[in-house]
Amino acid sequence: xxxxxxxxxxxxxxxxxxxxxxxxxxxxxxxxxxxxxxxxxxxxxxxxxxxxxxxxxxxxxxxxxxxxxxxxxxxxxxxxxxxxxxxxxxxxxxxxxxxxxxxxxxxxxxxxxxxxxxxxxxxxxxxxxxxxxxxxxxxxxxxxxxxxxxxxxxxxxxxxxxxxxxxxxxxxxxxxxxxxxx
Ligand code: IMP
Ligand code: MG
Numbered sequence: 001x002x003x004x005x006x007x008x009x010x011x012x013x014x015x016x017x018x019x020x021x022x023x024x025x026x027x028x029x030x031x032x033x034x035x036x037x038x039x040x041x042x043x044x045x046x047x048x049x050x051x052x053x054x055x056x057x058x059x060x061x062x063x064x065x066x067x068x069x070x071x072x073x074x075x076x077x078x079x080x081x082x083x084x085x086x087x088x089x090x091x092x093x094x095x096x097x098x099x100x101x102x103x104x105x106x107x108x109x110x111x112x113x114x115x116x117x118x119x120x121x122x123x124x125x126x127x128x129x130x131x132x133x134x135x136x137x138x139x140x141x142x143x144x145x146x147x148x149x150x151x152x153x154x155x156x157x158x159x160x161x162x163x164x165x166x167x168x169x170x171x172x173x174x175x176x177x178x179x180x181x182x
Contacts, residue, residue, distance in 0.1 A: 008167065009174035013156055014149055016171040022148050026129065027058025030099065030146060034061055040096040041065045044114065047103030050160035051131045055101065066091045070110050083113035094122035103161050104132040108140035115142065155181060
């Protein structure tokens with residue numbers, strides 16, 4: 001495509017200013033809730049990289065961070081879908097108060113699988129923080145403890161979120177033009 005990369009955006013759903021303010025508020029709330037605990041942030045790659053970097057900078061408590069890959073793929077033989085999870089080498093969830101940080105909750109499959117795996121591996125507690133939430137698409141009953149913004153059922157990109165590995169670089173959340181989706 002010629003022209004600017006932002007030409008792919010139909011409209012901005014959450015502006016850079018709104019993101020900054022909300023991320024700060026979330027950070028303060030989480031800092032309050034985890035006062036006196038040893039917080040371990042577990043960020044789900046790749047979509048959460050920008051959000052978690054900004055969120056971390058607002059924390060007023062000691063915090064450790066580690067990253068996981070969680071890739072969901074649909075298994076044609078079952079309707080449930082499967083999620084494969086990989087931790088950083090040497091990381092163990094055992095005994096830790098974990099805050100999972102995600103870019104967006106859609107069906108909820110990824111987070112349900114991640115939470116289950118962490119609790120099975122001996123995590124002391126697991127809470128979830130997602131920048132975006134599309135509640136209309138949920139098929140699991142996963143509880144999201146901290147939500148940045150509830151959004152309608154549209155495909156969004158920017159601030160870490162991608163379409164086909166592109167558009168992660170925008171400092172805002174935008175709806176992709178239909179002609180940019182194959
Ligand atoms: P879930 O398991 O259906 O909740 O899937 C959540 C994952 O799907 C997120 O981590 C994203 O990678 C991806 N996803 C869902 N909706 C969008 C979207 O609108 N834009 C970009 N990625 C999305
Ligand atoms: Mg993701």
